[in-house]
Amino acid sequence: MSFNPNSNSERSLRFWGTLAFRLTAGYALAGLLLVFFATASLYLVLLTELEKSTDLFLADKLHVLRTMLRERPNDLDALREEVELESAARRYEQFYIRLLDEQDTPLLTTPGMAEQLDLPLLAAQTRSRPDRALAMKGRHGQSFRVTSAAAPVGSPPSQTDTIQIAIDISQEQELLARFRFWFWAMLLGSFVIFPLVGYQIALHGIRPVEQMTTTARHISSTNLHERILPDGYPVELASLADTFNQMLDRLEESFGRISRFSADIAHDLRTPVNNIRGEAEVALARARSADEYRDVVESCLEEAVRLSDLIGDLLFLARAESPLTHLRRERVDVAELLGGVTEYYEASAADGGVSLTTRFDSEQVIAELDRTLVQRAVGNLVSNALAHTPPGGAVVLGTNADSSTIRIEVSDTGIGIPSEALPRVFDRFFRVDTSRSQGSGGTGLGLSIVQSIAQLHGGNVEISSQPGQGTRVTLHMPVSGAG
């Protein structure tokens, strides 16, 4: 399956999915919209302003002519100058005026008006809407704005003439056309430039992420000590790098713990297996009496039991770590539970010349706990305490509680634990005194198990010790399982 016909579409899909693409698209779209709206609104403003100024000009002209007709109806020279000469003198924005009497006979006309405009059409269009500026095409295709108005002649008025004005706005139209051209050109330019610039910006922004990815990619279990240098990254990414480095710290720490654990477990498994193997081999090397064989088989059985215990403890720890583990919580009278454990260890304590007592601050401590597990935790602690307390010493079990937490405390007057070893006592297979590891019979998992049990209950273990004075271990656990 080396050939994949979908690889092209997959690659393009991958491109659409990239952060760079998304950023670029975002930048480009935002830029284009901005340019479009800015230019479009400018165009609209220009359009309305030009129209308004033309209309004002027309209204102004009308007003002048009306005033002249009303005030000085007989001053034809002035009128002629206004209608025929002033317009002809203009080079741009030429305007044309026609003055008609009541019978629609032209009295005065700006020269050339008839060549530029279809006058009957002008009359027809403006008559229905007097005093309003309208758009109209000239004979040669130029744009005009035209208007007409009634003008009373003399005061009081003897008759009413009609004024028609047309102004050539071709120049304005050209201006607008140029504007539109540039508008589209700018849009097109933006359409090309924005994505390119946006892509560059996006690439630049993403580059630190890619560097980080590269660094992260080549970190494996063999070079877990490598870190991402947080210098030179923007603040957000520096904090990501920091988080990532912290994760690496934790990983490195657990890897270290696991490899220590593996070494320890190999040692602790190897010893009994080696004993079984060696004893059996030696026993079979030559014929022996039934008693000798029995002795060997019994010894092998003892080693096998040791192995089973170790495996049992390891399984317990593994299971305790599984998120699927559920406690069988029930209402437990903690004082009663401690009493039971004390009873169980009483004979051993007496044997070792150690006094084992309980001390309760409050009358009754009731909590929802997994009875078997707590029994096991306390049992482990008492067993440890007894093992490390010389004759004449004392081991005391106590418990107290407030509304939310119960505490179970096992303290002894034993040999204590050196302060440098304290932080590691909950590690699996950790033994304070390595030389007595095998002799003491423990698996080195006792305190790990105590800790798991406390954690399963949502609590924790606390240990304090004074070498030569004694050790105190306290289990803190919530009173109820809820919360």
Place this chain on the structure above:
Amino acid sequence: MKILVIEDELKTAKFLKKGLVEAGFVVDVAEDGLEGLHMGLELEFDLIILDVMLPSMDGWQVVTSLRQSGRRALVLFLTARDAVHERVRGFELGADDYLVKPFAFSELLARVRSLLRRGPARPQENIRMADLEIDLLRQRATRAGQRLELTTKEFLLLTFLARRAGEVVSRTLIAEAVWDMNFDSDTNVVDVQVRRLRSKVDEPFPVKLIHTVRGSGYVLQSEQ
């Protein structure tokens, strides 16, 4: 009593058969799930000891098929996987008991016996073993007519051993039954307790009743 052992690990099957035969049972062995199912369907067994992980057909399937065919034989599961949900699943499918490898043979034997006992044993008033007499009603024990001064727990321990006279009882079982300690604790705690009991029950008398079985536990019997 007939027992079928379905177990693909030959050594395990071999020692199970040997131990069970020596304990007085008639034992057949099947080496994989399918063969075990056939034997379970063809023949009548009182108890089937079944490994969960088997070639050709796993233990769950075997017990499901057996129950579907209406076979009521008791089923005891053996497994190396000790997860609560597996245990629950086993019971849901109709298993009667469950034992995690590695296990003590004495414990397997105890479970087999208690499964096959069917119903509670008749409450006894007195237990007699050689010159040892235990009066359960009055909570009193005597040897050769001589009253033994025992604490409550020592009396319980002696009764527990006497009830299973001739059976090897593991330290774990003792801790569980007498002190209600349901975990594998230091084995020497039980050893100390038994030593104390011995000093009262056996030391003053010529015939020893409590015997240590190295690597397994203790047994109460009148001769070695």
